[in-house]
Every structure is written in C-alpha cells, then in structure tokens.
Amino acid sequence: MSSADASKSNDSASEAVKPTNFLRQIIESDLDKGTYATRHWGGAPGDAQHHQSGQVDEAKIRTRFPPEPNGYLHVGHAKSICLNFGLARDFGGVCHLRFDDTNPEKEDQEYVDGIIDAVRWLGFDWKDADGHENLYFASNYFDFMYRCAVYLIEQGLAYVDEQSADEMKANRGDFTRPGVNSPFRDRSVAENLQRFADMKDGKLADGAAVLRAKIDMAAPNINLRDPAIYRVRHAEHHNTGNQWCIYPMYTFAHPIEDAYEHITHSICTLEFEDQRPFYDWLLNHLREGGLIDAPQPRQYEFSRLNLTYVITSKRKLKHLVDNQFVTGWDDPRMPTVVGLRRRGYTPESIRNFCERIGVTKDYAWIDYGTLDGCLREDLENKAHRAMVVLDPVKLELSNWAEVFGSAGHLEDCHLPALPHAAEGETVPERRFTLGREVWIEREDFAEVPPKGYKRLFPGNKVRLKGGYVIECTGAEKDADGNVTKVLATVVPDTKSGTPGADSVKVKAAITWVGVADGLQAEVRMYDRLFTDPQPDAGGKDFLSLLNPDSLKVVTAYVEPSLKAAQADDKFQFERFGYFVADRKDHRSDKPVFNKITGLKDSWGK
Ligand code: ATP
Ligand code: MG
Numbered sequence: 323m324s325s326a327d328a329s330k331s332n333d334s335a336s337e338a339v340k341p342t343n344f345l346r347q348i349i350e351s352d353l354d355k356g357t358y359a360t361r362h363w364g365g366a367p368g369d370a371q372h373h374q375s376g377q378v379d380e381a382k383i384r385t386r387f388p389p390e391p392n393g394y395l396h397v398g399h400a401k402s403i404c405l406n407f408g409l410a411r412d413f414g415g416v417c418h419l420r421f422d423d424t425n426p427e428k429e430d431q432e433y434v435d436g437i438i439d440a441v442r443w444l445g446f447d448w449k450d451a452d453g454h455e456n457l458y459f460a461s462n463y464f465d466f467m468y469r470c471a472v473y474l475i476e477q478g479l480a481y482v483d484e485q486s487a488d489e490m491k492a493n494r495g496d497f498t499r500p501g502v503n504s505p506f507r508d509r510s511v512a513e514n515l516q517r518f519a520d521m522k523d524g525k526l527a528d529g530a531a532v533l534r535a536k537i538d539m540a541a542p543n544i545n546l547r548d549p550a551i552y553r554v555r556h557a558e559h560h561n562t563g564n565q566w567c568i569y570p571m572y573t574f575a576h577p578i579e580d581a582y583e584h585i586t587h588s589i590c591t592l593e594f595e596d597q598r599p600f601y602d603w604l605l606n607h608l609r610e611g612g613l614i615d616a617p618q619p620r621q622y623e624f625s626r627l628n629l630t631y632v633i634t635s636k637r638k639l640k641h642l643v644d645n646q647f648v649t650g651w652d653d654p655r656m657p658t659v660v661g662l663r664r665r666g667y668t669p670e671s672i673r674n675f676c677e678r679i680g681v682t683k684d685y686a687w688i689d690y691g692t693l694d695g696c697l698r699e700d701l702e703n704k705a706h707r708a709m710v711v712l713d714p715v716k717l718e719l720s721n722w723a724e725v726f727g728s729a730g731h732l733e734d735c736h737l738p739a740l741p742h743a744a745e746g747e748t749v750p751e752r753r754f755t756l757g758r759e760v761w762i763e764r765e766d767f768a769e770v771p772p773k774g775y776k777r778l779f780p781g782n783k784v785r786l787k788g789g790y791v792i793e794c795t796g797a798e799k800d801a802d803g804n805v806t807k808v809l810a811t812v813v814p815d816t817k818s819g820t821p822g823a824d825s826v827k828v829k830a831a832i833t834w835v836g837v838a839d840g841l842q843a844e845v846r847m848y849d850r851l852f853t854d855p856q857p858d859a860g861g862k863d864f865l866s867l868l869n870p871d872s873l874k875v876v877t878a879y880v881e882p883s884l885k886a887a888q889a890d891d892k893f894q895f896e897r898f899g900y901f902v903a904d905r906k907d908h909r910s911d912k913p914v915f916n917k918i919t920g921l922k923d924s925w926g927k
Contacts, residue, residue: 341677341680343680343681343682344624344681344682344683345405345409345587345589345622345624345681346409346412348587348622349383349409349413349587350413352383352586352587353382353383353413357586357617358379358382358383358586358617359378360378361373361378361379361584361586361615361617362374362375362376362377362378362379362615363376363377363378363379363380363381363584364376364584365454366454367458367462367463367582367583367584368582369466369582369613369614369615370609370612370613370614370615371612373584373615374615379584380450380451380452381410381414381415381416381450381451382413382414382415383409383410383413383414383415383416383586383587384410384415384416384417384418384583384584384585384586384587385406385407385409385410385415385416385417385418385585385586385587385588385589386406386417386418386419386420386579386580386583386585386588387399387402387403387406387407387417387418387419387420387441388420388421388422388460388576388579389421389422389437390421390422390423390425390429391421391422391423391429391430391431391433391434391437391560392425392428392429392430392433392636393433393636393637393639393640393651394433394436394437394440394636394639394651394652394658394659394660395436395437395440395441395658395659396634396636396639396656396657396658396659397627397629397632397634397657397658397659397662397672397693398626398627398629398634399440399659400440400444400659400662400672400676401626401627401676401679402589402591403440403441403444403446404444404446404672404673404676404677405589405624405676405681406589407441407446407448408673408676408677409587409589411446415586416448416449416450416456417446417448417456418448418456418457418458418583418585419437419438419441419448419456419457419458420457420458420459420460420579420583421434421437421458421459421460421461422460422572422575422576422579423459423460423461423559423560423561424460424461424464424467424569424570424572424575425569425572426555426557426558426559426560426569427555427557429559429560430560431560436651436660438457439660440659440660443659443663443669444659444669444672444673445669445670445673456583458583459561460575460579461559461560461561461562462561463575463578463579463582464562464565464566464570466578466582466613467570467574467575467578468522468568469613470574470578470608470613471518471533471551471552471570471574472515472518473607473608473611473613474535474551474607475511475514475515475518475533476511476515477607477611478511478536479535479536479607480514480533480534480535480536480551481504481506481507481508481509481514481533481534481536482506482509482513482514482517482518482521482531482532482533482534483504483506483507483531483532483533483534483548483550484506484517484530484531485504485505485506487529490504490532490550493539494539494544494547495539495540495544495547496544497544500539500540501539501540501544501547501548502539503539504534504548507536507539507548517531518533518552521533521552521554521567521568522566522567522568524556524567526554527554527556528553528554528555528556529553529554530554531554532550532551532552532553532554533550533551533552533553533568534548534549534550534551535548535549535551535574535600535603535604536548537549537600537603543596543599544596545573545596545597545599545600546599546600546603549571549573549574549600550571551570551571551573551574552568552569552570552571552574553568553569553571554567554568555567555568555569557569573597573600573601574604576588576601577600577601577604577605577619577621578604578608578614580619580621581605581608581609581614581615581618581619582614584615584619585619586617586619586620587619587620587622588601588619588620588621588622589621589622589623589624590621590622590623590624591623591624591625591626592623592624592625592626592683593626594621594623595623597621598621598623601621602620602621605618605619606618623683624681624682624683625682625683625684625685625686627679627688628685628686628687628688628856628859629657629687629688629690629693630687630688630689630690630855630856631690631850631851631852631854631855631857632657632690632851632852632857633657633852633857633858633864634657635858638858638864639651639656639657639658641865642656643656647865647868648851652664652906654666654846654848654904654916655848655850655851655872655873656851659672663905664902664904664905664906664916665848665902665916665918666697666892666900666901666902666916666918667693667697667918668697668700668701668892670700671693671696671697671699671700671701672693672696674696674699674700675692675693675696678692678696679692687855687856690850691923691924694919694923695923697900697918697919698900698919698921701892701894701900701918702741702894703740703741703742703744704740704892705892705893705894705900706739706740706750706752706883706893706894707737707738707739707740707741707752707893707894707895707896708752708880708881708883708884708893708894708895708896709737709754709787709788709833709834709835709880709881709895709896710833710835710843710845710878710879710880710881710884710895710896710898711761711762711763711833711834711835711840711878711879711880712763712845712847712876712878712898713763713764713765713876714761714762714763714764714835714878714879715761715762715763715764715767715805715806715807715808716759716760716761716762716806716807716808716837717759717760717761717762717767717778717792717807717808717809717810717834718758718759718807718808718809718810719758719759719760719792719810719811719812720795720809720810720811721811721812722757722758722812723758725812725814729758730757730758731757731758732755732756732757732836732838732839733755733756733757733789733790733817734753734755735753735754735755735756735788735789735817735818736751736752736753736754736788736819737751737752737787737788737818738750738751738752739751739752739883752881752883753882753883754788754835754836754839754881754882754883755836755838755839755882756786756789756790756836757836757837757838759836759837759838760786760834760835760836760837760840761834761835761836761837761840761879762778762808762832762833762834763832763833764805765777766778766784766832767779767794767797767805767808769797769805776829776830777830777832778794778808778810778832779794780794780795780796781793781794782794783813783826783828784828784829784830784831784832785816785818785828785830785831785832786831786832786834787818787831787832787833787834787896788818789817789818789834790812790813790816790817790818791812791813791816791826791828792810792811792812792813793810793811793813794808794809794810795809795810795811796809797809813826833896833897835879835880835881836881836882839881839882840879840880840881840882841879841880841881841882841884841885841913842877842878842879842880842913843877843878843879843880843884843913843914843915844875844876844877844878844907844912844913844914844915845875845876845877845878845901845914845915845916845917846873846874846875846904846914846915846916846917847873847874847875847876847917848872848873848916848917849869849871849872849873849874850869850872851868851869851872852864852867852868852869853867853868853869854867878915880895880913880915884913885910886910887903887908887910887913887915888903888908889903889904889905889906889908890902890903890905891903892918893915894921895915897921898917898920898921899917899918899919899920899921900917900918900919900920900921901915901916901917901918902915902916902918903915904916
C-alpha cells in the first residue's frame, strides 16, 4: 500500500528553497563576520577550560531545543523544533536536544521518551558530523551551576536572602515603584558562602532562603531586581535522586546550560525578551571569571505559535488528560505531536506548516486551516483513494438476475487508486465487485427530491461510480416511514470504461460499497476540540468551550481494497476527506479509521 509511505518521515527533512527570516539573516551575518569561526568544542558540554582544550568546532552554529520533560510536546514545540533543527541543518550546524530538567517536580522518564520519539518522528536528529549524539540533560550540570553560584557570591554578586516570600514580593516593587533592598543584601561574602552551604547541606527548610543575584532593586526591568537564582527544595529528582536539596531557577540555569553546551544562537519565544538582560549579565560575569568560554551564546526571541481552536500549554493539555476530557495525550483531537500523529498528520505536513507560517516577532493567530492545507497538499498524490459509505442504506438492483443470468453474479470493477502516476510508474488500481445489493449513503436517496437534487429519486438515473448506470424505482419503508431499502434497476451495457459507458447520460455519480465484498469498519469522525477559535485567550474558561460533537463514531462500509490497510496508512475516502488507519486500535479484522480532515477547508465556517 503506497499510502504507507505517507506516514514515514524516512530520508532527510530537507525541503526546497527557504524563505528568509530575521533569524536566518542574523546567522548569515554571523557566518560572514566569522563570529563563531574560531570557537572550540570540547566534544561534549563543559566549562571554559574543557572547550578550549578541544578542536575548532566543526559545527558552524549550535542551536538547541530545550523542553522540560513535564508533558508531551505540542504543535507549538513542533514550530520550535523545526526552527532550531532546521537552522542547524541549513547552516551546517548542529542542534542539541536538551532536557531542561532542573525542576525536581513534575518531570518524568515517560515524558523524556515521548519527547525523543516526537523529535525523531518529525524527522530530526541531534548527531554531529562524527556521529556524536548531542542529547543532554541539564541536571547533569548541577555541579557546574553550583560552582557558578559560588563564584557570583565570591564576587559580591549574589547573596542569600532570608526574607519571607511575602516580604520579598512586597519589596520587589512594581512598574511604578522601585524595589526596596533586602536587609540581607549586604551580608559579607563569608557569611553568604556559609549560608549557601547551609542551604545545600539541607539545614534550611523549603522556602526559608533563596540565593539572589545582586544587581539593582531600582532597575526599570523588574527581572533585574535581584532575581532569585537558587531555592531550597527537598524533593527527589528523576536523574539526581536525593543528591541535591537546592535547585537553580530557570532564569539562572538556562543561560548556563547554553554556555556549557557552547550554543551560539539561543532561540526562544518572546515571553523571554525581558530576561535577556539577565541572560547577558550572568554570562558576561561568568565569562570574565573564566568559567565559560567565549564567544558566549546570545538569546534571540520569536513569537510563539498560536493556532486557532487549539491550546498550546502543556499544563492545560495535562488537565484535559488528567480529567479525562480526552482519552490521553495521544487522543487524535489533541494538538500534541502524538495526537497529531495518531490523527493522521504526516511529519512532512507539519514541517511544511512550520515553514509556511514563518518566523516573526508579531503577535498573531494562525488559522488551523493552514495546517490542514499542508496535510492535503502532502497526501493529494500519496493517499490511495477508496469508496466508503458512512451512513449506509441498502440499495437493491431488482433486475440483476435477468441482466446477468444469476442473482449471485458479481461484476469486476476497478478505479485508479491515485489521480496521477508517480514518475516512471503506472497508476495503481483498486478492484472491487458490483452485485445485486450495494450500500449507498442515506442522503443519496430522496423520495421527493429537493430542487436541484441530482441523485437517486424515483425515475432518475445515476452512475454507481466505477460501475453501471442505474435507475431508481422507489424504496421500501418501515412502519415509521424510514427508508429501509432503496430500489433500482441496472441499465445494461453502461459499465464504466466500456464503449457503452456514455450511451446514457447522467448528472451524478454516487459512491457505494458492494454488500458482497464491502468490509464493516469503525470510522471516528473527529472535529475541532473547542468551539471557540481562541479557547484560552484572555483568561477564558477553556473547559466551558469544549465541543460536544468533537467525536462521532459511525459504523461504515468500506471497499475491499482497504483490507490491506495497515495502522498509520492514509487514504482519501472519496467525497469525505482524508482518513488514517488508527495506529492504536486498527486491526485487519476490525478496521478503525480516523478522519484527519475534509477535502476542503471548513475552519473558517
Ligand atoms: P508549555 O507552556 O506548553 O509548558 P513551555 O515553553 O513551558 O511550554 P518547554 O518544554 O519549556 O515548554 O518548551 C520547550 C521549547 O519550546 C521552548 O524553547 C519554548 O520556547 C518552545 N515553545 C513552547 N511553546 C511554543 C509555542 N507555542 N510556539 C513556539 N515555541 C514554543
Ligand atoms: Mg516551561
């Protein structure tokens, strides 16, 4: 089944000509100027000495994708992945996969494995030219981070503050008021070293003290008002166990991680713009102190992906999972990478989407239809066509035995599986049979046709697609007036592909599945998870905006070519859209298909 190809990311993730963006321009200019040309690489992350002892770095640039392993990745992360790995690939660099696991709570091996799978599935890897895997855990740098903190204390650039959390908050000031110096701010270096050692040695309770950078309590940028850089937290860490009871704050840890890994361009979302002055303050001091090697990494910000009808916050997505609003992180309605994958999106479609939406600093919402457009584009010439009946009613061809000599006669039919042949190949074919009874869509019959209706009504002729022209003669109904069977006669010598095919003109061809060789299948008709295009913007209660009709399960009949369908194979079900054999529940004797998207964009409607 060639549509299986559509689900494999296989070869490289390289795509055609890239539109430029501000980050590409920055990198091009750095490469022109040779900003990083003489930089050394110690073969693994390390301090200044370690890197200086290495060779000139073969990687022209180093970027990183730094997820916290506290959930599964979502489509917003996919943008960051495509960006960071894509830039490294395009500029002869390397992108590190770094787990930002400096927070002992909420982090889990399950999430680590899930993130590795997701990045691989999207088509990226973290090897450099000599095959070295740049897969790192920030928690392995705790010793170095501690050394950096001690260095700052020794330089009079950090102090242990023992104000209560409330006092600290009150003394921080706000946008209109400067902060107030802590009474602990002018402790001696010796006292600070002692108290920091006490924090480390478990002598202080959670929240009893923090280490703060000593910068300026009156700084207009509140992030520079002596930010906390280490806190006490008596908690077991998934990697370091109980070795530490103090943990670095994100704002302190992240620049150090970048520097330790010799990252050149540290790309993050715009929320971190106000942190950049601290990023630079910290790395400037550590470089001056000889702890990190020059040139130090620089931070650049771009605007995060906001996608209509979608939530991109791990915390909120976890809430949906934990409270069973969805069946799991891989529920096909979830915007997680595992959810998108199970829904049937291909790595190519997601990569193309990320390319298309571009990289800017503007606040914008991207229409979900853009992602679906990329999916259709990818599958248009890959996904085999198939006929299915989603809302079946039986149709009987009452003159079948007369025309073909026996009621059980089956006519072989065929249709192309793809609209165009691939280069050097012939168009693949699907085969199925037409017999006395077929399944048709309930909506394809009308006893009294509405104006302009061209399908089955008494006296009207249509073509059974790929089969014969038939003429409707009426219908059988139950006591409540529901149609139980549509009746028609077959018009002899009108089979598709034969000379007589055009002898009878019809205004419509309808899709159908033979009763004799059709398969029963479960089809999961997915729709948007939320009814509101911006379900969590402006503090909206996203739980009240869940779409009650986001999943409808139907028992359908599908053509026999789908017997060969394997999990993850994608198809175009004629007239309905793109579908995938569910990677979890599909069995050849119990087929399950998920609707990916329709044939046309309906997101705006
Ligand atoms: P969340 O709020 O969902 O937990 P996060 O930013 O806290 O997201 P991390 O695991 O820390 O999650 O993020 C890893 C990387 O992914 C970061 O560099 C972050 O900037 C990026 N990222 C997260 N969400 C988006 C988004 N919507 N668009 C672009 N990049 C994103
Ligand atoms: Mg985070």
